[in-house]
Amino acid sequence: MKYPLMRNNILREDLDAVIEHLKQEDPILTHGANVRAFEAEWSAWLGVKHSVFVNSGASANLLTMAILKIRHPEGGEVIVPPLAWVSDIASVLQNGFTPVFADIDPRTLGMDPANILAAITDKTRAVFLTHVQGFNGLTDELIAELTRRNVPLIEDVCESHGATHKGKRLGSLGWISNFSYYYAHHMSTIEGGMVCTNDPEVYQQVRMLRSHGMVRESNDNDLRTAYQTENPELNQDFIFAYAAYNTRNTEIGGIMGRSQLKRLDHIVKRRTENLLRFLTHIDSSKYRTDFKLEGSSNYAFNLILKHPDDDLVQRLMQKMRESGVEFRRGSAGGGNQIRQPYLKGIVPDGHHLKFPETEHVHFYGFYIGNFPDLKDVEVDQLCAILNSA
Numbered sequence: 001m002k003y004p005l006m007r008n009n010i011l012r013e014d015l016d017a018v019i020e021h022l023k024q025e026d027p028i029l030t031h032g033a034n035v036r037a038f039e040a041e042w043s044a045w046l047g048v049k050h051s052v053f054v055n056s057g058a059s060a061n062l063l064t065m066a067i068l069k070i071r072h073p074e075g076g077e078v079i080v081p082p083l084a085w086v087s088d089i090a091s092v093l094q095n096g097f098t099p100v101f102a103d104i105d106p107r108t109l110g111m112d113p114a115n116i117l118a119a120i121t122d123k124t125r126a127v128f129l130t131h132v133q134g135f136n137g138l139t140d141e142l143i144a145e146l147t148r149r150n151v152p153l154i155e156d157v158c159e160s161h162g163a164t165h166k167g168k169r170l171g172s173l174g175w176i177s178n179f180s181y182y183y184a185h186h187m188s189t190i191e192g193g194m195v196c197t198n199d200p201e202v203y204q205q206v207r208m209l210r211s212h213g214m215v216r217e218s219n220d221n222d223l224r225t226a227y228q229t230e231n232p233e234l235n236q237d238f239i240f241a242y243a244a245y246n247t248r249n250t251e252i253g254g255i256m257g258r259s260q261l262k263r264l265d266h267i268v269k270r271r272t273e274n275l276l277r278f279l280t281h282i283d284s285s286k287y288r289t290d291f292k293l294e295g296s297s298n299y300a301f302n303l304i305l306k307h308p309d310d311d312l313v314q315r316l317m318q319k320m321r322e323s324g325v326e327f328r329r330g331s332a333g334g335g336n337q338i339r340q341p342y343l344k345g346i347v348p349d350g351h352h353l354k355f356p357e358t359e360h361v362h363f364y365g366f367y368i369g370n371f372p373d374l375k376d377v378e379v380d381q382l383c384a385i386l387n388s389a
């Protein structure tokens with residue numbers, strides 16, 4: 001592919017850091033000191049108190065919804081976007097909650113705050129907001145209104161590392177936030193994810209949920225002692241507080257994360273420069289360019305037709321294929337999640353049609369690769385190809 005979705009996201013320096021570790025006499029490979037150091041360095045970078053490193057962004061979503069389930073065993077509703085990754089909705093279902101969808105704002109591709117607020121009922125347990133493709137999905141009004149109504153905000157920042165709202169990093173504003181370090185993302189630990197929070201109780205619970213629900217995974221002495229005192233007949237090392245999972249990462253992931261984090265700010269800067277160039281060069285009579293850019297940290301170039309035009313879609317796909325431009329149709333997660341088979345019988349038939357902004361992106365939206373390695377001249381060539389469709 002001449003213009004792939006991602007190139008060189010893992011560099012020689014990351015691999016060398018791993019090799020240095022492996023050169024030791026008897027290196028620890030399961031999660032240990034490097035995982036703990038990565039969590040601490042990530043928390044400092046993000047501006048939160050606690051982070052827990054897991055094996056994927058989907059696992060971060062899963063554990064977060066498991067926390068919500070501990071708070072609300074009775075279930076309830078979680079407000080989610082129709083344009084997101086499957087695990088944002090699957091994790092809600094897996095924990096027995098009902099997903100309630102809110103259509104997107106075309107300028108951020110995230111849920112429109114007005115639609116979120118309109119969807120809140122007395123059964124709403126949380127708003128699970130995805131910052132889509134590097135755009136900031138928050139507004140001051142949304143944050144204030146959710147606080148006023150006592151509805152927890154959970155941020156999925158898997159595609160938007162380094163994006164900000166009013167100078168604060170996304171993922172530091174909600175109750176809990178989730179990140180992914182999958183290969184195509186802003187930084188990569190091959191596979192990996194993070195759950196972040198300022199809530200000490202959530203922190204302890206996520207530590208346990210990550211490792212089979214084991215109490216000894218908590219690093220709060222009082223909490224461990226309380227479980228041990230309540231369960232004197234149990235082997236003290238094997239007390240399982242929750243029916244949970246194994247979603248741990250490894251030292252290799254921790255080492256790669258620490259190495260990559262050192263250049264994350266530079267990565268964000270390069271991606272943003274590329275986006276600005278892309279937006280000034282693509283034909284704004286054919287494609288949308290009026291995105292809300294304040295605080296954004298682009299994940300991929302979004303190519304969304306201004307108007308529904310099936311012929312242009314066909315010409316564009318043909319052009320991209322013959323020019324070696326890798327693309328994904330439907331933008332984040334392949335478009336409207338409500339159309340997916342896993343939601344059949346869960347949402348009413350035809351429910352997807354109630355989300356016209358997402359429907360537009362589903363049929364007339366694409367994303368193509370943006371990464372730090374992309375040169376100005378390549379961005380220009382790419383735009384020339386797209387404009388000629």
Ligand SMILES: Cc1ncc(COP(=O)(O)O)c(C=O)c1O
Pocket residue numbers: 055056057058059061084085087088130156157158159180181182191192193
């Ligand atoms: C918004 C969002 N959430 C969650 C995930 C899941 O992350 P992972 O692929 O690391 O499981 C992704 C993955 O691309 C994503 O884009």
